[in-house]
Amino acid sequence: MERTAWADAERIDRQAARYLNGGHTEPLRRLICSVPLADGVRLARRLPGPPTDGSALALLAAADERAVRDAADAAARAVRTDHPVRAGAAQWVSFGVGDPVLTVTTLPEPGLTRIMMLDGATWREIYRGELEHHAVGCVDAENVVAVRDDPARRLALVHYAAGTEKLVMTGQALLGTRPAGTAAGFIAGSGLAPAVAVAGPDREPDIVDLAPFGLEAAARLAVDPTGRAVAFGGTAAVVVTDARMEHLLARNVVPPPHGPVRGLAFTGPDTLVVGGKAGGLSRWRVSPHEALALEGIAEAPTLDGLFAIPAWGVIGGRSGGEHQYFDPDTLAPVLAPRPLLEAGWNPRLVHTVTGSADGRFAVVDGFLDPGPDGVPAPAMARYDFHHPLARLLRPVGSLDDADLTALAEAAAPGSGLPHRETLALLHAVATATRADRG
Secondary structure (H helix, E strand, O other): OOOHHHOOHHHHHHHHHHHHHOOOHHHHHHHHOOOEHHHHHHHHOOOOOOOOOOOHHHHHHHOOHHHHHHHHHHHHHHHEEEEOOOOOOHHHEEEOOOOOEEEEEEEEEOOEEEEEEEEOOEEEEEEEEOOOEEEEEEEEOOEEEEEEEEOOOEEEEEEEEOOEEEEEEEOHHHOOOEEEEEOOEEEEEOOOOOEEEEEEOOEEEEEEEOHHHOOOOOOOEEEOOOOOEEEEEOOOEEEEEEOOOOOEEEEEEOOOOOOOEEEEEEEEOOEEEEEEOOOOEEEEEEEOOOEEEEEEEEOOOOOEEEEEEHHHOEEEEEEOOEEEEEOOOOOOEEOOOHHHHHOOEEEEEEEEEEEOOOOOEEEEEEEEOOOOOOOOEEEEEEEEOOOOOHHHHOEHHHOOHHHHHHHHHHHOHHHOOOOHHHHHHHHHHHHHHHHHOO
16 A cells, blocks of 8 residues: 555556455555545545545545645646756766755767756856866755866866865876765765765865775765765675764675675665665665664666655666666565656656755656657756645655644745645645544
Protein backbone atom coordinates (compact mmCIF):
# COMPACT_ATOMS: atom_id res chain seq x y z
CA MET A 1 0.00 0.00 0.00
CA GLU A 2 2.80 2.45 0.82
CA ARG A 3 4.16 2.12 -2.72
CA THR A 4 0.71 2.44 -4.28
CA ALA A 5 0.38 5.89 -2.71
CA TRP A 6 3.17 7.08 -5.04
CA ALA A 7 1.52 5.58 -8.14
CA ASP A 8 -0.48 7.38 -10.82
CA ALA A 9 -4.24 7.84 -10.63
CA GLU A 10 -5.01 4.78 -12.75
CA ARG A 11 -3.02 2.40 -10.57
CA ILE A 12 -4.39 3.96 -7.37
CA ASP A 13 -7.94 3.47 -8.70
CA ARG A 14 -7.23 -0.17 -9.62
CA GLN A 15 -5.94 -0.93 -6.13
CA ALA A 16 -8.93 0.81 -4.55
CA ALA A 17 -11.29 -1.24 -6.74
CA ARG A 18 -9.60 -4.47 -5.65
CA TYR A 19 -10.04 -3.55 -2.01
CA LEU A 20 -13.67 -2.50 -2.55
CA ASN A 21 -14.63 -5.62 -4.53
CA GLY A 22 -12.92 -7.84 -2.00
CA GLY A 23 -14.64 -6.23 0.94
CA HIS A 24 -11.34 -5.07 2.44
CA THR A 25 -12.75 -1.99 4.10
CA GLU A 26 -9.90 -1.06 6.43
CA PRO A 27 -7.08 -1.29 3.80
CA LEU A 28 -9.27 0.78 1.45
CA ARG A 29 -9.73 3.48 4.08
CA ARG A 30 -6.00 3.59 4.78
CA LEU A 31 -5.22 3.83 1.06
CA ILE A 32 -7.67 6.70 0.52
CA CYS A 33 -6.11 8.63 3.41
CA SER A 34 -2.54 7.96 2.21
CA VAL A 35 -2.61 9.00 -1.46
CA PRO A 36 -2.29 12.59 -2.77
CA LEU A 37 -5.18 14.82 -1.73
CA ALA A 38 -6.91 14.97 -5.14
CA ASP A 39 -6.88 11.17 -5.43
CA GLY A 40 -8.15 10.78 -1.88
CA VAL A 41 -11.06 13.17 -2.50
CA ARG A 42 -11.97 11.42 -5.75
CA LEU A 43 -12.05 7.99 -4.13
CA ALA A 44 -13.73 9.07 -0.88
CA ARG A 45 -16.62 10.70 -2.73
CA ARG A 46 -17.31 7.42 -4.52
CA LEU A 47 -17.53 5.36 -1.35
CA PRO A 48 -20.99 4.08 -0.42
CA GLY A 49 -22.07 5.68 2.83
CA PRO A 50 -19.00 7.89 3.51
CA PRO A 51 -18.51 8.76 7.21
CA THR A 52 -19.40 12.13 8.73
CA ASP A 53 -17.49 11.75 11.98
CA GLY A 54 -14.71 14.32 11.47
CA SER A 55 -12.15 11.67 10.53
CA ALA A 56 -9.70 12.08 7.68
CA LEU A 57 -11.96 10.01 5.46
CA ALA A 58 -14.95 12.21 6.30
CA LEU A 59 -13.00 15.35 5.48
CA LEU A 60 -12.04 13.91 2.11
CA ALA A 61 -15.58 12.79 1.30
CA ALA A 62 -17.00 16.24 2.10
CA ALA A 63 -14.42 18.19 0.07
CA ASP A 64 -15.10 20.07 -3.16
CA GLU A 65 -13.56 17.72 -5.71
CA ARG A 66 -13.27 20.31 -8.47
CA ALA A 67 -11.61 22.89 -6.22
CA VAL A 68 -9.08 20.32 -5.03
CA ARG A 69 -8.38 19.20 -8.59
CA ASP A 70 -7.88 22.81 -9.70
CA ALA A 71 -5.46 23.37 -6.83
CA ALA A 72 -3.49 20.23 -7.71
CA ASP A 73 -3.26 21.34 -11.34
CA ALA A 74 -2.04 24.75 -10.21
CA ALA A 75 0.52 23.07 -7.98
CA ALA A 76 1.87 20.99 -10.87
CA ARG A 77 2.37 24.17 -12.90
CA ALA A 78 3.87 26.16 -10.03
CA VAL A 79 6.36 23.55 -8.84
CA ARG A 80 7.93 23.14 -12.27
CA THR A 81 9.71 25.87 -14.23
CA ASP A 82 11.23 25.32 -17.69
CA HIS A 83 14.56 26.89 -18.62
CA PRO A 84 16.49 27.51 -21.84
CA VAL A 85 19.82 26.29 -20.43
CA ARG A 86 20.35 22.59 -21.14
CA ALA A 87 22.33 20.41 -18.74
CA GLY A 88 22.88 17.40 -20.97
CA ALA A 89 24.07 15.18 -18.11
CA ALA A 90 23.56 15.06 -14.35
CA GLN A 91 27.27 15.53 -13.65
CA TRP A 92 26.99 19.10 -14.98
CA VAL A 93 24.28 20.12 -12.52
CA SER A 94 25.27 21.19 -9.01
CA PHE A 95 23.06 22.50 -6.20
CA GLY A 96 23.89 25.03 -3.53
CA VAL A 97 24.03 24.09 0.14
CA GLY A 98 21.60 26.00 2.34
CA ASP A 99 20.97 28.37 -0.56
CA PRO A 100 18.28 27.80 -3.25
CA VAL A 101 20.63 28.03 -6.24
CA LEU A 102 22.14 25.68 -8.79
CA THR A 103 24.75 25.78 -11.51
CA VAL A 104 24.66 24.23 -14.97
CA THR A 105 27.82 23.77 -17.02
CA THR A 106 27.44 23.67 -20.80
CA LEU A 107 29.48 23.64 -23.99
CA PRO A 108 27.51 26.10 -26.15
CA GLU A 109 29.99 25.64 -29.01
CA PRO A 110 33.25 23.74 -29.61
CA GLY A 111 36.05 25.05 -27.44
CA LEU A 112 33.78 27.17 -25.25
CA THR A 113 32.68 26.42 -21.67
CA ARG A 114 29.93 28.28 -19.87
CA ILE A 115 28.86 28.00 -16.22
CA MET A 116 25.48 29.53 -15.42
CA MET A 117 23.84 29.94 -12.01
CA LEU A 118 20.08 29.87 -11.50
CA ASP A 119 19.18 32.08 -8.53
CA GLY A 120 15.42 32.27 -8.08
CA ALA A 121 14.15 32.91 -11.61
CA THR A 122 17.34 34.63 -12.80
CA TRP A 123 20.29 33.15 -14.66
CA ARG A 124 23.73 34.75 -14.32
CA GLU A 125 27.07 33.82 -15.76
CA ILE A 126 29.82 32.46 -13.49
CA TYR A 127 32.34 31.61 -16.20
CA ARG A 128 32.58 31.85 -19.97
CA GLY A 129 35.80 30.99 -21.74
CA GLU A 130 37.99 28.45 -23.49
CA LEU A 131 39.31 26.58 -20.44
CA GLU A 132 37.79 23.13 -20.17
CA HIS A 133 36.12 22.33 -16.83
CA HIS A 134 36.18 18.76 -15.56
CA ALA A 135 33.94 19.14 -12.48
CA VAL A 136 31.97 21.98 -10.90
CA GLY A 137 30.56 22.29 -7.38
CA CYS A 138 28.03 24.96 -6.36
CA VAL A 139 28.45 26.16 -2.78
CA ASP A 140 25.94 29.02 -2.51
CA ALA A 141 24.81 32.14 -4.37
CA GLU A 142 28.28 33.70 -4.11
CA ASN A 143 30.67 30.74 -4.34
CA VAL A 144 31.41 28.05 -6.91
CA VAL A 145 34.43 25.72 -7.07
CA ALA A 146 35.69 23.88 -10.12
CA VAL A 147 38.47 21.71 -11.47
CA ARG A 148 39.57 23.08 -14.85
CA ASP A 149 42.42 23.03 -17.31
CA ASP A 150 45.17 25.55 -16.70
CA PRO A 151 47.61 26.44 -19.51
CA ALA A 152 50.58 26.74 -17.18
CA ARG A 153 49.77 24.14 -14.52
CA ARG A 154 47.83 21.43 -16.38
CA LEU A 155 44.95 21.37 -13.86
CA ALA A 156 43.68 23.86 -11.29
CA LEU A 157 41.13 23.91 -8.49
CA VAL A 158 39.48 27.32 -8.80
CA HIS A 159 37.19 29.21 -6.45
CA TYR A 160 34.78 31.58 -8.22
CA ALA A 161 33.41 34.18 -5.80
CA ALA A 162 31.49 37.40 -6.46
CA GLY A 163 32.87 37.91 -9.96
CA THR A 164 36.43 36.95 -9.06
CA GLU A 165 38.41 33.73 -9.35
CA LYS A 166 41.07 32.42 -7.02
CA LEU A 167 43.46 29.52 -7.54
CA VAL A 168 43.15 27.10 -4.62
CA MET A 169 45.70 24.56 -5.80
CA THR A 170 47.20 23.27 -9.04
CA GLY A 171 48.82 20.20 -10.49
CA GLN A 172 48.11 16.98 -12.34
CA ALA A 173 47.18 15.36 -9.01
CA LEU A 174 43.78 17.04 -9.43
CA LEU A 175 42.88 14.54 -12.16
CA GLY A 176 39.49 13.04 -11.30
CA THR A 177 38.94 15.37 -8.35
CA ARG A 178 35.33 16.15 -7.47
CA PRO A 179 34.46 19.41 -5.66
CA ALA A 180 31.30 19.92 -3.61
CA GLY A 181 29.79 22.58 -1.39
CA THR A 182 29.13 21.96 2.30
CA ALA A 183 27.72 23.95 5.20
CA ALA A 184 31.31 24.68 6.23
CA GLY A 185 32.59 25.84 2.83
CA PHE A 186 33.71 23.35 0.22
CA ILE A 187 35.65 20.13 -0.22
CA ALA A 188 37.34 18.50 -3.20
CA GLY A 189 37.91 14.75 -3.12
CA SER A 190 40.82 13.37 -5.11
CA GLY A 191 40.28 10.71 -7.74
CA LEU A 192 43.89 9.50 -7.43
CA ALA A 193 44.47 9.43 -3.67
CA PRO A 194 42.53 9.31 -0.37
CA ALA A 195 43.02 13.06 -0.02
CA VAL A 196 40.43 15.81 0.41
CA ALA A 197 41.02 19.53 0.00
CA VAL A 198 38.97 21.46 2.56
CA ALA A 199 38.36 25.21 2.70
CA GLY A 200 35.83 27.63 4.13
CA PRO A 201 35.16 31.21 5.21
CA ASP A 202 37.22 30.67 8.37
CA ARG A 203 39.66 28.10 7.01
CA GLU A 204 42.48 28.33 4.52
CA PRO A 205 42.74 25.41 2.08
CA ASP A 206 44.00 22.29 3.80
CA ILE A 207 44.54 18.66 2.77
CA VAL A 208 43.07 15.82 4.86
CA ASP A 209 44.27 12.21 4.45
CA LEU A 210 41.50 9.58 4.55
CA ALA A 211 43.87 6.61 4.08
CA PRO A 212 43.67 5.65 7.79
CA PHE A 213 39.96 4.90 7.22
CA GLY A 214 40.61 2.42 4.42
CA LEU A 215 39.97 4.59 1.38
CA GLU A 216 42.13 4.55 -1.74
CA ALA A 217 40.56 7.68 -3.32
CA ALA A 218 38.03 10.32 -2.28
CA ALA A 219 36.13 11.36 -5.42
CA ARG A 220 33.14 9.08 -4.74
CA LEU A 221 31.28 11.30 -2.29
CA ALA A 222 27.90 12.65 -1.22
CA VAL A 223 26.96 15.55 1.04
CA ASP A 224 24.14 14.95 3.53
CA PRO A 225 20.88 17.00 3.52
CA THR A 226 22.16 19.39 6.20
CA GLY A 227 25.50 19.98 4.50
CA ARG A 228 27.25 19.08 7.76
CA ALA A 229 28.40 15.56 6.87
CA VAL A 230 30.06 13.92 3.86
CA ALA A 231 30.14 10.24 2.86
CA PHE A 232 33.00 8.72 0.86
CA GLY A 233 33.04 5.36 -0.89
CA GLY A 234 36.05 3.22 -1.71
CA THR A 235 36.91 -0.28 -2.84
CA ALA A 236 35.76 -1.91 0.37
CA ALA A 237 34.66 0.83 2.76
CA VAL A 238 32.15 3.63 3.28
CA VAL A 239 33.28 6.49 5.51
CA VAL A 240 31.20 9.39 6.88
CA THR A 241 32.95 12.47 8.29
CA ASP A 242 31.87 15.93 9.37
CA ALA A 243 32.02 18.60 6.65
CA ARG A 244 35.22 20.10 8.09
CA MET A 245 36.94 16.71 7.89
CA GLU A 246 37.80 16.90 11.60
CA HIS A 247 35.80 13.96 12.97
CA LEU A 248 34.94 10.46 11.83
CA LEU A 249 31.18 9.98 12.18
CA ALA A 250 30.79 6.44 10.89
CA ARG A 251 32.57 3.73 8.95
CA ASN A 252 31.95 0.18 7.76
CA VAL A 253 33.07 -2.36 5.21
CA VAL A 254 30.95 -2.81 2.09
CA PRO A 255 30.27 -6.52 1.63
CA PRO A 256 30.88 -8.04 -1.81
CA PRO A 257 29.46 -7.81 -4.38
CA HIS A 258 28.26 -4.31 -3.35
CA GLY A 259 31.76 -2.82 -3.43
CA PRO A 260 33.73 -1.17 -4.89
CA VAL A 261 31.45 1.84 -4.47
CA ARG A 262 30.32 3.60 -7.63
CA GLY A 263 27.86 6.10 -6.19
CA LEU A 264 26.36 7.36 -2.94
CA ALA A 265 23.22 9.34 -2.10
CA PHE A 266 21.80 10.38 1.25
CA THR A 267 18.07 9.71 1.58
CA GLY A 268 17.92 11.50 4.95
CA PRO A 269 20.28 13.02 7.51
CA ASP A 270 21.20 9.55 8.81
CA THR A 271 20.44 7.25 5.89
CA LEU A 272 22.62 6.52 2.90
CA VAL A 273 22.19 4.41 -0.23
CA VAL A 274 25.27 3.03 -1.96
CA GLY A 275 25.51 1.72 -5.52
CA GLY A 276 28.16 -0.86 -6.40
CA LYS A 277 30.55 -0.70 -9.33
CA ALA A 278 29.32 -4.12 -10.47
CA GLY A 279 25.71 -3.35 -9.56
CA GLY A 280 23.61 -3.80 -6.47
CA LEU A 281 22.28 -1.33 -3.93
CA SER A 282 22.83 -1.22 -0.18
CA ARG A 283 21.16 0.95 2.46
CA TRP A 284 23.03 2.18 5.54
CA ARG A 285 22.21 4.07 8.73
CA VAL A 286 24.62 6.35 10.55
CA SER A 287 24.42 5.40 14.23
CA PRO A 288 26.13 6.65 17.39
CA HIS A 289 29.68 5.67 18.27
CA GLU A 290 31.00 5.75 14.69
CA ALA A 291 28.73 2.89 13.60
CA LEU A 292 27.45 2.55 10.06
CA ALA A 293 24.75 -0.13 10.11
CA LEU A 294 23.82 -2.10 6.99
CA GLU A 295 20.00 -2.16 6.81
CA GLY A 296 19.29 -3.68 3.42
CA ILE A 297 20.69 -4.92 0.14
CA ALA A 298 19.12 -5.54 -3.26
CA GLU A 299 20.05 -6.45 -6.79
CA ALA A 300 20.31 -3.60 -9.27
CA PRO A 301 22.23 -2.79 -12.44
CA THR A 302 25.31 -0.59 -12.33
CA LEU A 303 24.00 2.95 -11.92
CA ASP A 304 25.63 6.24 -12.87
CA GLY A 305 24.66 9.52 -11.21
CA LEU A 306 22.94 7.95 -8.19
CA PHE A 307 20.36 10.41 -6.78
CA ALA A 308 17.57 10.65 -4.22
CA ILE A 309 14.35 12.65 -4.67
CA PRO A 310 12.30 12.22 -1.46
CA ALA A 311 9.37 14.27 -2.79
CA TRP A 312 8.91 11.67 -5.52
CA GLY A 313 9.61 8.71 -3.27
CA VAL A 314 12.52 7.40 -5.35
CA ILE A 315 16.21 6.89 -5.64
CA GLY A 316 17.67 6.21 -9.04
CA GLY A 317 20.41 6.43 -11.59
CA ARG A 318 21.17 5.93 -15.25
CA SER A 319 21.83 2.46 -16.65
CA GLY A 320 21.83 1.15 -20.19
CA GLY A 321 20.91 4.52 -21.63
CA GLU A 322 17.79 5.00 -19.47
CA HIS A 323 17.02 6.02 -15.92
CA GLN A 324 15.91 3.40 -13.45
CA TYR A 325 14.11 4.06 -10.19
CA PHE A 326 13.94 2.26 -6.85
CA ASP A 327 12.07 2.50 -3.58
CA PRO A 328 14.40 4.20 -1.05
CA ASP A 329 13.31 1.85 1.77
CA THR A 330 12.95 -1.56 0.11
CA LEU A 331 15.40 -0.83 -2.76
CA ALA A 332 12.95 -2.62 -5.07
CA PRO A 333 12.55 -1.38 -8.68
CA VAL A 334 9.63 1.01 -9.24
CA LEU A 335 8.14 2.86 -12.18
CA ALA A 336 9.17 6.36 -13.18
CA PRO A 337 7.81 9.04 -10.82
CA ARG A 338 4.25 10.09 -11.53
CA PRO A 339 5.11 13.82 -12.03
CA LEU A 340 7.49 12.96 -14.88
CA LEU A 341 4.93 10.89 -16.74
CA GLU A 342 2.07 13.35 -16.21
CA ALA A 343 4.27 16.26 -17.36
CA GLY A 344 4.91 14.54 -20.70
CA TRP A 345 8.53 13.51 -20.30
CA ASN A 346 9.48 10.66 -22.60
CA PRO A 347 11.27 8.21 -20.25
CA ARG A 348 13.47 6.92 -23.08
CA LEU A 349 14.62 10.44 -23.97
CA VAL A 350 15.38 11.80 -20.50
CA HIS A 351 19.09 12.59 -20.32
CA THR A 352 19.29 13.93 -16.79
CA VAL A 353 17.51 13.34 -13.50
CA THR A 354 19.14 14.58 -10.32
CA GLY A 355 18.16 16.05 -6.98
CA SER A 356 19.62 18.41 -4.41
CA ALA A 357 21.02 16.90 -1.22
CA ASP A 358 18.50 18.79 0.93
CA GLY A 359 15.55 17.37 -1.02
CA ARG A 360 14.28 20.75 -2.18
CA PHE A 361 15.02 20.57 -5.91
CA ALA A 362 15.10 18.16 -8.81
CA VAL A 363 16.34 18.86 -12.33
CA VAL A 364 15.16 16.91 -15.36
CA ASP A 365 16.67 17.40 -18.80
CA GLY A 366 15.76 15.69 -22.06
CA PHE A 367 12.85 15.60 -24.47
CA LEU A 368 9.12 15.82 -23.91
CA ASP A 369 6.74 13.62 -25.86
CA PRO A 370 6.23 14.81 -29.47
CA GLY A 371 3.82 17.68 -30.01
CA PRO A 372 1.47 18.27 -32.97
CA ASP A 373 4.46 18.47 -35.32
CA GLY A 374 5.63 15.01 -34.24
CA VAL A 375 9.00 16.29 -33.03
CA PRO A 376 10.11 15.71 -29.41
CA ALA A 377 10.66 19.05 -27.67
CA PRO A 378 13.95 19.61 -25.80
CA ALA A 379 13.54 20.93 -22.27
CA MET A 380 15.19 21.38 -18.91
CA ALA A 381 12.91 21.73 -15.89
CA ARG A 382 13.57 22.57 -12.28
CA TYR A 383 11.13 21.25 -9.68
CA ASP A 384 10.93 23.16 -6.39
CA PHE A 385 9.40 20.99 -3.67
CA HIS A 386 9.40 23.86 -1.16
CA HIS A 387 6.89 25.82 -3.21
CA PRO A 388 3.85 26.49 -0.99
CA LEU A 389 1.62 24.35 -3.24
CA ALA A 390 4.08 21.49 -3.71
CA ARG A 391 2.72 19.32 -0.89
CA LEU A 392 -0.62 19.05 -2.69
CA LEU A 393 1.12 16.65 -5.06
CA ARG A 394 2.64 14.44 -2.36
CA PRO A 395 0.98 11.38 -0.81
CA VAL A 396 -0.71 12.58 2.38
CA GLY A 397 0.88 9.68 4.25
CA SER A 398 4.38 10.93 3.37
CA LEU A 399 3.97 14.34 5.03
CA ASP A 400 6.05 14.81 8.18
CA ASP A 401 6.08 17.37 11.00
CA ALA A 402 8.03 19.91 8.94
CA ASP A 403 5.49 19.55 6.11
CA LEU A 404 2.59 20.12 8.49
CA THR A 405 4.23 23.25 9.87
CA ALA A 406 4.79 24.61 6.35
CA LEU A 407 1.19 23.80 5.42
CA ALA A 408 -0.16 25.61 8.48
CA GLU A 409 1.82 28.72 7.52
CA ALA A 410 0.71 28.54 3.87
CA ALA A 411 -2.95 28.09 4.86
CA ALA A 412 -2.95 30.96 7.37
CA PRO A 413 -5.31 33.87 6.49
CA GLY A 414 -2.43 36.30 6.10
CA SER A 415 -0.38 34.18 3.71
CA GLY A 416 -2.00 35.69 0.62
CA LEU A 417 -1.59 32.41 -1.29
CA PRO A 418 -4.07 31.07 -3.83
CA HIS A 419 -5.91 27.83 -3.00
CA ARG A 420 -5.50 28.54 0.70
CA GLU A 421 -8.69 26.58 1.52
CA THR A 422 -7.30 23.48 -0.17
CA LEU A 423 -4.01 23.83 1.69
CA ALA A 424 -5.98 24.06 4.93
CA LEU A 425 -7.89 20.92 3.92
CA LEU A 426 -4.64 19.06 3.28
CA HIS A 427 -3.33 20.11 6.70
CA ALA A 428 -6.55 18.94 8.36
CA VAL A 429 -6.56 15.61 6.51
CA ALA A 430 -2.90 14.91 7.27
CA THR A 431 -3.41 15.78 10.94
CA ALA A 432 -6.57 13.68 11.20
CA THR A 433 -4.87 10.76 9.46
CA ARG A 434 -2.22 10.73 12.15
CA ALA A 435 -4.87 10.90 14.86
CA ASP A 436 -6.90 8.10 13.23
CA ARG A 437 -3.85 5.84 13.23
CA GLY A 438 -2.92 6.64 16.78
